Amino acid sequence: MTVPVLEMEGISKGFPGVQALEDVAFRLFPGEIHALMGENGAGKSTLIKVLTGVYEADAGLVAIDDVGTLIRGPLHAQRLGISTVYQEVNLCPNLSVAENIFIGREPRRLGRIDWAQVRTRSAELLARLDLDLDVTAQLGSYSLAVQQLVAIVRAIDLDAKVLILDEPTSSLDRGEVAQLFTVMRRLRADGVAILFVSHFLEQIYEVCDRVTVLRNGRLVGEYPLAELSRFELVSKMTGQELAALEEIDEAAPRVERGEKLFALEGVGRTGAIDPVDLDLHRGEVVGLAGLLGSGRSELARLIFGADTADSGRITAEGEAVALRNPRAAIERGVAFCPEDRKGDGLVMDLTVEENIILALQAARGWTRPLSQRKREELVEQYIRALRIHPPHPQALVKNLSGGNQQKVLLARWLITQPKLLILDEPTRGIDIGAKTEIQKLVVSLAGDGMAVLFISAELEEVLRISHKIEVLRDRQLVAELDNDGSLTPERILQTIANGAAEK
Amino acid sequence: SDKDSGGSGSGSSKIVLGFSQVGAESGWRTANTKSIQASAGTAGIELKFSDAQQKQENQIAAIRSFIKQKVDVIGFSPVVVTGWDAVLKEAKAAKIPVVLTDRAVDSDPSLYVTFIGSDFVEEGKKAGQWLVDEYKDAKEPVNIIQLEGTVGSAPAIDRKKGFEEVIGSNPNLKVVASQSGDFTRAKGKEVMQALLKANKDVDVLFAHNDDMGLGAMQAIEEAGLTPGKDIKIVTIDAVKDGMTALSEGKFNYIVECSPLLGDQLMATVKKVKAGETVEKRIVTVETVFDQAKAKEALPTRQY
Amino acid sequence: MPVLVTLGLFLLAFLIGAIRYPNFGTGQVFLDLFIDNAFLIVVAIGMTFVILTGGIDLSVGSVVALSGMLCAVGTMKLHLPALVVLPIVLVIGTVFGAGMGYMIQAFQIQPFIATLAGMFLARGVCLTISEEQISIDNGFFDAVALNSLPLPGGTHLSYGAVIALIVFAVATYVLQWTRTGRNIYAVGGSEQSAMLMGLPAGRTKIQVYAISGFCSALGGILFSLYTLSGDSTHAVGMELDAIAAVVIGGTVLTGGSGYLLGTLLGVLVLGVIKTILSFEGTLSSWWTRIAIGVLLFGFIALQRLIGTRRRTRSA
Amino acid sequence: MNRAEPRSRLAALPGGALTRHTLFWPVTVLVALLLANVIFTPSFLSIHIRQGHLYGSLIDILLFGAPLILVALGMTMVIATGGVDLSVGATVAISGALACYLISEGHGLFVSITVAVVASMLLGLWNGLLVTRLGIQPIIATLILMVAGRGIAQLITSGQIITINSASYKMIGGDYWLGMPFAIIIVVVALAVTVVLTRRTALGLLVESVGGNAEASRLVGIRASGLIILAYVFCGLCAGVAGLMISSNTLSADGNHAGLWIELDAILAVVLGGTALTGGRFSLAGTVVGALIIQTLDTTIYTAGIPPRTTLVFEAVVVTIVCLLQSPAFRAKISRRRRRPSTPPLTDAKQEVTA
């Protein structure tokens, strides 16, 4: 290989109380896809932010095309040919999809923005990823996955020589990921250097050429992927010889399905999801499978009362109930961990501890505060169980890494010990080690008699832990598949494609 | 066309007066408003009243709307002295005579018929004159605290000007502190309390209105001093509470600034409507009170 | 959508006025709304830019007063020609706004406080220059202030109002058709995202305060044309009128959504409330205030109720 | 630069030095202002007993600052929910006017005070309902009452100043109890109750959550509208009591001026104390310090003999200084400038190496 298009050396970055990066080096060559790996909180996003000038490093050098450069901020980085998709969707929800793609570089005619062209060109760009959206609609009206795709579309159209993708695939399903990879390969062929962050090993092995591994803010090493087995990679990330991969492969234990807890009859909401019949039993994990925008989140929100259903009825333990708002649902023992942790989940200005106890405290009412001791006990327990890093209950949630934030959100609902736990993409952005922990936890909770509704873009994960899989397509429940061991991701995909009711 | 329809159709024979008041920023102003409303009633004049909430732009808009409503006479108490030319010209073009009350304007006198009201500079001078007379034999410096009205307001500027001009004649009369008390009791008290701690021998308090004087009086009492004796108090306005304090010997002197312009205004309006000529400047009947006169006047005080 | 509701409510109010009071429903009474509120239109336009980014500018009223004062001092005390004074005043206003914007952007001081300090400062400087009113007797000012643009039907529109409408047109263009305008919406939607998207978020923030400063200065000039004077007590509390107009017009205070047409309608709504009250002519001072509050409440409540009804139906 | 680094509550993190404490700079400014006064008035800090009660400038500051502290306490809670209350000034006026009117009409002290306080709470309730039920933006919802409320106060007083004569009413805001100004005792009690209510129960957490992320709070089942209404009612209550204090201090009710612009002072106090106007995290202690800064600043202006026309310039300067000192970005800039000569920027080094 020739000269690295991008080189970082001796990068250190500390935040009050945390040393996020310590003497890290990183190289990126033209025409390669380079994976950046590490557990949650290892410092990947921080390295990227230092690289694009969002943070100023405490020490270290950055060179672009072998010229030392002080990158002053994202705008400057863009001008230098670095295009970035940051970890959390960072677009403007109040603007239209088209505008989000083009803002800052709108085509102009006679000095004024040529809106017609903005619209047509953004529709074209979206079509490259097989997306057909109303580009004039507000971005905020679309699901997180769509927003993630729009961010990607924006970034790959920037004509950059370096493309940085920080967990772009965390809520995408297979098809979308495949589309993205096609585009990435094409860009690689054009000589673009791509930095790719993901916690999915399969994805890394599918597209990447080399990998740089971080652990605890320190550089572990840089390796050609072809020479590194998955076991080796995981052990480099975790620093332990743990056979994490084996555990993942272990199938979910079969549990006796308990009595019926919730039953939906024709529950739907116009424009969101068609009427659905669904039974949820104690001790049963029900997976929701479907493509992006198929209505999984919408269904979950209806059951939780986050949106109000305009048809159908819900019976809880035999009696008809109206779950008109989240409070009513919570009182019935329903818990809902939403997919958009930034918007719908966490209160960023509060501490880890406060975020964790929030749901429990809300259920108790303000007059009955949890005792200090009880709080500490609960929070300690879940920080340990989910390996939240840094393990300070008093750290502000907004200062946590993406994956650790997700764990905090999960912990919040786990401590409420609900009867029905709805998890919408609970493992989004979570590293493999912690993901296994979470999956085991879900299975064991079901084993203790909890009903779980599990949504994930990753079909393997859904398969691994669900007893029953509901397949959605185009906002309709099209099939219910029993996970009897013979089910494969391919068959689910087929069902989605055919859409034939296989009840 | 319908030039004579004059306001709402409640009989076109009645004179319609459009009056734009400054606001209701003080008890004094309220008394002024009441006087005008009462006099209009007894004089059989239909009053279109509009309150400007102390904003000139509101007053200009109100006068414009009076022009649109084709009232017979426009009266107003200008919030500020300047800036009336444009709208007064409009009134003139619409042949509606304008009468000013309470405060003057600096426009071309041909744009209005007359001005009825008091003279703030004169009031300040009167207060100053009393001091000069009272302390004409003083050998040592007389320390004066001045409580000014709202910063930038016409009465505050003019009263201060008049007062300082007159006391300037005696070098022994020294203003040791001059702060704004916003024309209110609460602020008058607060400021006085602070000033009493910062300035030792204070002899005289001059407040731009009774209310600040009343507040300051409480501060003086709470500092263990006797108002009217240890510290002499001169104020302007002569509202009832002030007159009470004066008659109790807690104030020493009040310069009257009368709000009761209603009768004079209505008389003038009738004359103007009848086409008679009126004087360009009608001075209101105002007096000054010392403690003895206050005792006499108090029982009949209307406001 | 909220803009249409506001428009409907405004027309309704005007119609009620026209039915209730003789001489109300004329073209000139309608045009007077623009004449009597020209400065507020301009100031509220500047305020809209700021609020769209999620900020707020409390200094506008004071800057209006200061600009008027500077016009008066410039022409009457320093005897400078109006065409020299006016650009200087506009530049001072713009720089003043930009200064506050810089504090807000570079030192992350909350806009409310930075502009509150600006409000104190501008008013204080104004008072320091002159406590007394200065009346403007200058050929140019007189010519502009005392003449107006004749319109068909015997009506007329003051040049101040014409300037306000031009500002409105230009500002609408800027917001809708230029990158600066779109950056403003982006920053209002999410400042963090705008920054990460490589938009000049910091510069945009400084820009909106500079624009607001410019508009306030221009508003001050219009105010001094309107009153032909400079006075330190002018435009006290105008910031609240401007904010109210912007919000009534449907712009959200947290930023990112709203239209200038709404702001214009907001100003007209406030104006029509005042006009109705002065045509009514029977209210005492306190009932005037209460009536303003009640009418304001009526407008906003109706706007909300109609607005939400529509939204739930369409959802 | 650190542009994207959010302003963190540095105090909560390990290693936060004293100067990083959110209250460090406001307290420093307060102390500096107090000391500055000693230059003009050497006896400024002394407190002695006169006429059987405490006497001194510091006592005055507390006494006259008491209403502002109270109003700012209520304002803090409203701001924490992500709102703001512009109507507190009007509420102050209405409450004082009502109480004085009733007393002057010969009603009992207790009845009058109760009516005034209940009325203030109802005004708060009205605001809360507009914000939660009708979904009107707080600034505009409370603007309605700000305008109309003063009219109501004037209606009660008929536009006059009502003067009353009641020694026991004077106790609330202008007299002494066991030598201490009673108003200060009220404030201390109110502060203690607020602190206990917000920090010893979960109220504070829930309010911060609603102010920090309303949608997330809804999804954890927090009854946001109840909390928001509660905050406005509490704010109304505080303003009402402050109105009693202000009117009792001079034994008169001035519907037009009582509490004029106190909403701005209160918001300023809240922000100087380190609470963000965007809602979420709040600091009651900070608010108290903020209010004391404002009151001390006023006193300083009087005693230092700053001419009234330049008062505002002076205030602007002080407010700006406090804000700048509080701004981590500003401090970073200053200290970097000081440090610069010793550590050259990284770029230069690399450029030398590679270029």
Ligand SMILES: Nc1ncnc2c1ncn2[C@@H]1O[C@H](COP(=O)(O)OP(=O)(O)OP(=O)(O)O)[C@@H](O)[C@H]1O
């Ligand atoms: N603004 C900040 N303030 C304080 N600490 C921070 C801040 N940003 C990141 N950190 C800390 O720096 C460390 C690295 O975080 P970073 O976001 O880089 O992790 P990551 O490798 O991207 O993890 P993930 O896979 O979960 O996204 C974490 O311990 C995090 O808590």
Ligand SMILES: Nc1ncnc2c1ncn2[C@@H]1O[C@H](COP(=O)(O)OP(=O)(O)OP(=O)(O)O)[C@@H](O)[C@H]1O
């Ligand atoms: N072509 C599309 N592709 C994806 N999403 C779409 C499309 N068109 C509309 N949407 C939006 O996406 C949302 C889909 O709902 P929902 O969030 O329930 O999907 P989902 O099944 O959870 O998928 P995901 O969360 O992975 O996007 C709807 O709110 C809809 O507005």
Ligand SMILES: [Mg+2]
């Ligand atoms: Mg990350």
Ligand SMILES: [Mg+2]
């Ligand atoms: Mg989803």
